[in-house]
Amino acid sequence: MYKLIHQDHGARRGEFHTPHGVIQTPVFQNVGTAAAIKGAVSTGDLKELGCQVQLSNTYHLHLRPGDKLIKELGGLHRFMNWDRPILTDSGGFQVFSLASLRKITEEGVRFQSHIDGQRIFMGPEESMQIQSNLGSTIAMAFDECVENPAPYDYVKRSCERTYRWLCRCKEEMKRLNSLPDTINKQQMLFGINQGGIFDDLRVWHMKEIAKLDLPGYAIGGLAVGESHEEMYHILDMVLPHAPENKPRYLMGVGTPSNIIEAVARGVDFFDCVMPSRNARHAFIFTRHGTMNLLNQKYERDMQPIDPECGCEACRNYSRAYIRHLFKAKEMLAMRLSVIHNLYFFNELMERIRQAIMEDRFEQFRRDNVEKLAKRL
């Protein structure tokens, strides 16, 4: 289902065909945790700002409103009125970062809900069942995401178990996709590579999961404590062992510069809460660098955030106005800023795709990696 269209050094320009439409890669997935983008951004807005794939969180939706309810109402696409691809994570990351009183066994994880303290069990089968109920386009494997750095022995045992869990995920998804009342019978499972910052574990794990011939592969357990250099090093080690004819997804990454560096190494899918979370704190991305709109120097600045940007905020409102909205604690401040940052990330990917097609990605990388990280 992945078609490599063009390669420019390590960077790949591809198409990923799904029952909900074709995804042009490299792609940035926009994170709508609880079936909505934080900052009062709707699925209609997402279409306008060029979002191709929305990512929703299995853990959150399982707790509220409940995946069974969403299935009963026709699945997540219908529930939030979004007809393009949706990727759901496995719930694993949230179980390990949000829930309390976790107990991990071979079976899965027992934990308490962060909302009401309810005791819940989630293993590979439960994660697949929930994601099947949601009916997402792409389901992620249930894995353990270990924070970096962690002891070698623990990471080894963990990623061996994550491999066994992946085999169970694959079996369960096959079963679920064959049931008569399944919402999306073509739901695709992506495996997740783990192994901390240990080259041998990472490579062993990637080789093993590659054999399962899944529709796509993610690199998980990065951007959770290690340095950027360690992250790029892991990508350099692991990606040569990822199947070439499958998309590669670097989970939870990252800054514009991280994305460009990862694309250079052959990554196709990204997601991150950074554009929307930072926007809600007046931290803005532009093609000239980053800005903090609360800065006094913008008080009288009637320019748009970025005069070259085509987003709703930049087409209509000034830095001075949006800064005032933040100061006055008006929600509209967050909405306009989130729209801008998401537009910027989606457009950045479009610019990356064009640069690859025109064999000038290395130049694009040199021109932008430092510039985009600059504080204006």
Next chain:
Amino acid sequence: MYKLIHQDHGARRGEFHTPHGVIQTPVFQNVGTAAAIKGAVSTGDLKELGCQVQLSNTYHLHLRPGDKLIKELGGLHRFMNWDRPILTDSGGFQVFSLASLRKITEEGVRFQSHIDGQRIFMGPEESMQIQSNLGSTIAMAFDECVENPAPYDYVKRSCERTYRWLCRCKEEMKRLNSLPDTINKQQMLFGINQGGIFDDLRVWHMKEIAKLDLPGYAIGGLAVGESHEEMYHILDMVLPHAPENKPRYLMGVGTPSNIIEAVARGVDFFDCVMPSRNARHAFIFTRHGTMNLLNQKYERDMQPIDPECGCEACRNYSRAYIRHLFKAKEMLAMRLSVIHNLYFFNELMERIRQAIMEDRFEQFRRDNVEKLAKRL
């Protein structure tokens, strides 16, 4: 500048010509306190939901970001990117309801900012200067709004002073409109009728202010403690003494039923925070009555809030989804609900205008006054 197009019993269908365009009356003004509608609704959204006039608050904008800053940046229209009429209140109501340590003298009011405790003086001249800096289309007179019920003697002294303040407002506005650097040299002043719930004071005051030949007249000091019946009674007493060739504005009112009853008595302008404030608490207006979206019965309800409604929320999202957004504390819940309620109020006015034009307003009133107040 007010043109009466058609009258159906007491209800008036008119046009109010302003330098920022023609206002079709009866009209509901949408309240954007701090130069933005609460609930992440932008001026672009306001155009889509049929808003004709935006109301902003002098007191809030004086404190933050400051009217001098707004003047320096080209005025409120430019600041918030809105080219239709803007009405600014005088600040009086907020001084009396939000500020602390108030001291009223013949000169004006000394008070402390509710934001930072700063000591501020505001009298008729200051209010006009601030509104002139904002450059609104319509400026409201600086008055004292007395909460109902209040002792006769106090109300009498207060509305006599409010009359003297109005004379000073008129002088000051004339002066300001003639200055070379004034943003809107055609700014219009509306007088405000006061007098509590005392017929004789109300009528005396209206007769006096009518003589000043202002572009419009408001009824203030209602919906501040008295019953609906008392409010309608005051309108019955006062409106016959308001100039026929000037618009009449009932400040801070109200429910759909209040609006219909007031239109029946000859009111042309309305404003109220109710549609946006209630929406933010999941309280929704529809043409069949009101609903609380948090109600359990909407958990599985995949209908729009109102299947006949043409707003962005009703065209795209279900009751179940918006209810979920409220439960998950997603800002998008508020945005969609505010958009719906404001659309409903603006469309209600359009339906009222049509009914008047077609000489069936009394029928419309009978059909709707009770229905719109019903809890679904």
